Amino acid sequence: MTSAVAWALPAATAGAGRELLRRAAEERDLMRRAQGDPGALARHRLARCRAENTEALRTIVDRHGWPTGRLVGEPASTAALMILLHAPDLAFQLRCRDLVAEAAADGHCPAVHLAYIADHCAVARGEPQFYGTRVNPVTLRPYPVRCPETVDERRTDVGLAPLEQQMAALRRGGVAPPSAWRPESQWPPSRSSTNTGISRSVFFW
Numbered sequence: 001m002t003s004a005v006a007w008a009l010p011a012a013t014a015g016a017g018r019e020l021l022r023r024a025a026e027e028r029d030l031m032r033r034a035q036g037d038p039g040a041l042a043r044h045r046l047a048r049c050r051a052e053n054t055e056a057l058r059t060i061v062d063r064h065g066w067p068t069g070r071l072v073g074e075p076a077s078t079a080a081l082m083i084l085l086h087a088p089d090l091a092f093q094l095r096c097r098d099l100v101a102e103a104a105a106d107g108h109c110p111a112v113h114l115a116y117i118a119d120h121c122a123v124a125r126g127e128p129q130f131y132g133t134r135v136n137p138v139t140l141r142p143y144p145v146r147c148p149e150t151v152d153e154r155r156t157d158v159g160l161a162p163l164e165q166q167m168a169a170l171r172r173g174g175v176a177p178p179s180a181w182r183p184e185s186q187w188p189p190s191r192s193s194t195n196t197g198i199s200r201s202v203f204f205w
Contacts, residue, residue: 016064017073017075017077020079023052023079024079025079027083028082054088061099067080069109077109081117090121090125093117093121111157112159115155116131130145131145131158133160145163
């Protein structure tokens with residue numbers, strides 16, 4: 001099935017998809033090494049990898065727009081999101097957040113991708129997040145959430161479990177904190193996460 005999907009991709013972007021997958025795999029490998037040996041050299045290698053990955057993603061976005069599943073394949077689009085979440089450039093993350101929002105609104109990108117990058121950017125700017133996907137690694141509680149009384153409705157819309165369920169799993173050690181999000185732990189999303197009815201009007205940027 002993977003080969004059929006790759007065959008159907010536009011030739012101009014299939015190579016970009018392979019590059020995204022390669023770079024994301026390299027970063028995951030460096031992350032595992034850094035966790036096992038958290039020294040200065042490992043951290044430096046990981047930081048350099050993330051900076052280089054950011055520039056590679058920037059080139060792809062400049063040429064093709066946000067790399068959606070239709071352009072590069074769903075696994076590569078998820079790899080692009082991982083690279084974006086770890087990018088050391090908030091301005092670039094904000095630019096791509098808006099591109100992901102447009103793609104999600106048009107049904108070309110899973111809504112859960114928007115949830116992660118929207119929350120990431122909100123927390124980075126010191127603003128309340130929308131879906132509660134970012135967790136403080138010290139307190140193991142979500143960073144402040146906008147309109148918390150309706151957060152589970154928003155989470156359901158993008159295919160995420162209720163927030164308290166996520167927190168209970170985290171306290172049991174069942175999942176990694178979303179602040180250290182790994183696409184492989186969340187992919188594939190549930191069917192509802194491909195929701196095409198998401199509206200730009202529900203966001204406040």
